[in-house]
Amino acid sequence: MQRALRLLEAVGSHRDGAPAKQLAREAGLPLPTAYHLLRTLTHEGYLRRENGVFVYGPAAERLAGGGALQNRRTSIVESLAHWRDAIGAPVYFGIYRDGEIEIVAVSDTPDSPAVSEWADFRETAHAHAIGQCLLSQLDEKARRDHLDRHPVRPVTCHSVRDRSTLLDRLASMERMQPVVEREQYALGTVCAAIPITAGSGAATMAISLPAHQAGQLLPAVDRLRSEVGTLLRTLAFSISI
Known part of the structure; x- marks a missing residue:
């Protein structure tokens, strides 16, 4: 859970999104672990991949709106x-x-x-x-x-x-x-x-x-x-x- 949150925080620091390798580095995660979590977060709607970079998906936006x-x-x-x-x-x-x-x-x-x-x-x-x-x-x-x-x-x-x-x-x-x-x-x-x-x-x-x-x-x-x-x-x- 904490690793997934670190990835979400890393995505949020880039207005136009960031690629997996950069997100893994910023979150302090091994690349295979980051890939796995990014796939899961994308599947759940928290992230979406556009032109090779990851940005917030609708589930994350709803979460922010709820706050x-x-x-x-x-x-x-x-x-x-x-x-x-x-x-x-x-x-x-x-x-x-x-x-x-x-x-x-x-x-x-x-x-x-x-x-x-x-x-x-x-x-x-x-x-x-x-x-x-x-x-x-x-x-x-x-x-x-x-x-x-x-x-x-x-x-x-x-x-x-x-x-x-x-x-x-x-x-x-x-x-x-x-x-x-x-x-x-x-x-x-x-x-x-x-x-x-x-x-x-x-x-x-x-x-x-x-x-x-x-x-x-x-x-x-x-x-x-x-x-x-x-x-x-x-x-x-x-x-x-």
């Missing part, structure tokens, strides 16, 4: 943690990608836990602030397509009851205003989400509070909205992931 993705998500979580501590509530970041709701990151604490996903967030966008905020940013065709695939159904006794009611609600929302829902997704919890204009996709940040703290919801989300510009550079990365 970049993890770094981006870590950066987002760290940013959300700042607002979690400042506001004293769980903070969420969600996007709409490939026709689905995706919760990219959540930051909470044991004393202020995030809402438990007891019903799939992707299938219940109509019932939570994150989903309603993202759906409100879509055009009418994309919105109706989503609801065709994920029909409106009551999740709690406070949920939107039908598709028509939801569409009317979404159409009446003012651009860039927070979306508030009270116990529509989880009894005992109120949530608010704000649209994020980072990149060309639909995105949102949201917070949740226990229902008995509902009076603190709008002041908290207004503070988040007024200062969220400091996070946009980080958040914009996740929309393009």
Whole structure:
């Protein structure tokens, strides 16, 4: 394993690739061993041979991309943690990608836990602030397509009851205003989400509070909205992931 990694590192030091003999020398391996490992790495897709030199293959590129993705998500979580501590509530970041709701990151604490996903967030966008905020940013065709695939159904006794009611609600929302829902997704919890204009996709940040703290919801989300510009550079990365 270590010898194969040394070969991969050697390949990575040459933008245009390098031949087997040079890679063997740089990795400190006997040529027969290097040949064997290079064949194996090529077969597995980590390398490919072009015009007598070895370069990274698709498997290695996916590996590198996965690392970049993890770094981006870590950066987002760290940013959300700042607002979690400042506001004293769980903070969420969600996007709409490939026709689905995706919760990219959540930051909470044991004393202020995030809402438990007891019903799939992707299938219940109509019932939570994150989903309603993202759906409100879509055009009418994309919105109706989503609801065709994920029909409106009551999740709690406070949920939107039908598709028509939801569409009317979404159409009446003012651009860039927070979306508030009270116990529509989880009894005992109120949530608010704000649209994020980072990149060309639909995105949102949201917070949740226990229902008995509902009076603190709008002041908290207004503070988040007024200062969220400091996070946009980080958040914009996740929309393009």
